[in-house]
Amino acid sequence: MTTAEIKKMADDYIINTYGERPISITKGEGVYVWDAEGKRYLDFVAGISTNNVGHCHPRVVDAIIDQARKLIHTSNLYYTEPQVRLAKRIVELSFAEKCFFCNSGAEANEGAIKLARKYSKENVDPKRFEIITMLKSFHGRTMTTITATGQEKYHKGFEPLSPGFKYVPFNDIKAVEDAITENTCAIMVEPIQVEGGINLPDKEYLPILREICNKNKILLIFDEVQTAMGRLGAMYGYHVYGVEPDIITMAKALGGGVPIGCMATKTKIAESLVPGSHASTFGGNPLACSAALAAINTIVDEKLPENAQKMGDYLKEKFLSMKDKYPVIKDVRGCGLVIGVELNVEGKGFVSECMKNGLILNCIGTSVIRCVPPLIVTKDHIEEALNIFEKGLASI
Ligand SMILES: Cc1ncc(COP(=O)(O)O)c(C=O)c1O
Numbered sequence: 401m402t403t404a405e406i407k408k409m410a411d412d413y414i415i416n417t418y419g420e421r422p423i424s425i426t427k428g429e430g431v432y433v434w435d436a437e438g439k440r441y442l443d444f445v446a447g448i449s450t451n452n453v454g455h456c457h458p459r460v461v462d463a464i465i466d467q468a469r470k471l472i473h474t475s476n477l478y479y480t481e482p483q484v485r486l487a488k489r490i491v492e493l494s495f496a497e498k499c500f501f502c503n504s505g506a507e508a509n510e511g512a513i514k515l516a517r518k519y520s521k522e523n524v525d526p527k528r529f530e531i532i533t534m535l536k537s538f539h540g541r542t543m544t545t546i547t548a549t550g551q552e553k554y555h556k557g558f559e560p561l562s563p564g565f566k567y568v569p570f571n572d573i574k575a576v577e578d579a580i581t582e583n584t585c586a587i588m589v590e591p592i593q594v595e596g597g598i599n600l601p602d603k604e605y606l607p608i609l610r611e612i613c614n615k616n617k618i619l620l621i622f623d624e625v626q627t628a629m630g631r632l633g634a635m636y637g638y639h640v641y642g643v644e645p646d647i648i649t650m651a652k653a654l655g656g657g658v659p660i661g662c663m664a665t666k667t668k669i670a671e672s673l674v675p676g677s678h679a680s681t682f683g684g685n686p687l688a689c690s691a692a693l694a695a696i697n698t699i700v701d702e703k704l705p706e707n708a709q710k711m712g713d714y715l716k717e718k719f720l721s722m723k724d725k726y727p728v729i730k731d732v733r734g735c736g737l738v739i740g741v742e743l744n745v746e747g748k749g750f751v752s753e754c755m756k757n758g759l760i761l762n763c764i765g766t767s768v769i770r771c772v773p774p775l776i777v778t779k780d781h782i783e784e785a786l787n788i789f790e791k792g793l794a795s796i
Pocket residue numbers: 503504505506507509538539540541590594595623624625626651652
């Protein structure tokens with residue numbers, strides 16, 4: 401099918417939550433994708449920080465094929481080997497001791513919210529239910545995760561919101577302290593706010609949040625849906641900032657492109673979820689777990705966090721030198737391979753121009769260009785992207 405034919409069918413049959421899309425992607429390999437007309441693009445969106453191991457990594461493809469031949473789905477009424485193997489691997493690589501599997505980031509955050517409330521009611525104080533989240537955060541699109549998300553634009557029209565959430569500005573310790581009451585059970589925060597505009601924590605912010613949580617017997621939840629799996633230059637964002645949460649959520653890159661989410665925590669906290677208290681039909685499905693196991697092992701074996709750190713530093717440095725040359729660049733910020741280039745103008749036209757020249761980028765809000773390439777990216781890919789990026793800047 402051509403892009404025009406696909407677009408027509410999308411208009412006819414798909415609820416228009418994503419607006420008009422510029423191209424239809426039909427194939428991916430490594431850091432490249434191809435559209436329906438066969439044009440190749442360098443993919444610096446990577447399925448929105450999801451294709452960390454690149455498109456169709458052979459180890460992930462082989463794992464999916466092998467598993468699909470054996471068992472695609474059963475249910476959580478029964479054990480499966482891929483599920484327990486994946487849980488063990490996640491535990492080996494993190495502070496966590498127990499995992500719950502689901503299918504998306506929003507669902508992982510729902511699980512974290514449920515667990516934080518149940519654990520706190522049972523172990524700290526039955527009055528506890530409130531969760532403090534940050535302004536400009538993003539936690540998902542279910543009713544409770546849009547409520548957790550500290551951005552009004554995601555709430556509009558869907559009220560009434562879920563009760564029990566309070567918002568404070570990111571990086572503002574005093575606001576957190578003021579927001580805590582005897583009902584507070586958790587603070588939920590992204591190590592870096594990516595969807596909120598690529599906002600980095602101040603050096604002391606996360607360590608002080610940890611101290612506040614310890615002092616008040618409040619759980620610290622890190623939403624690492626977009627930052628886990630090597631993206632920030634370490635397996636998890638919390639490794640970069642040296643602060644251990646009580647509960648962590650991950651999704652996106654976990655499955656190497658196959659939908660899967662996970663909420664993980666310490667055994668003592670996990671014990672509040674008992675048989676019947678939480679579940680998912682597809683959560684921990686053998687196909688998704690096999691893909692995720694292959695993706696995680698690839699991230700470790702190919703040292704992708706280290707590459708993310710190295711390539712991220714290189715890319716950021718190059719953008720910073722472009723900033724000196726092009727006043728249209730207002731700011732360059734990021735960590736590992738999450739880099740934002742904030743423009744003084746709307747980014748939409750710039751993104752289209754880069755796409756025309758073979759580079760896929762996207763714009764967060766109106767003017768922050770997000771660069772989140774696959775973590776397998778090389779200097780050659782980055783040079784190729786920078787040439788197109790600079791051409792785009794010159795055209796503004
Ligand atoms: C930090 C964060 N949390 C949660 C989500 C929601 O994940 P999903 O779209 O898989 O539900 C996202 C998605 O962008 C995210 O970036």
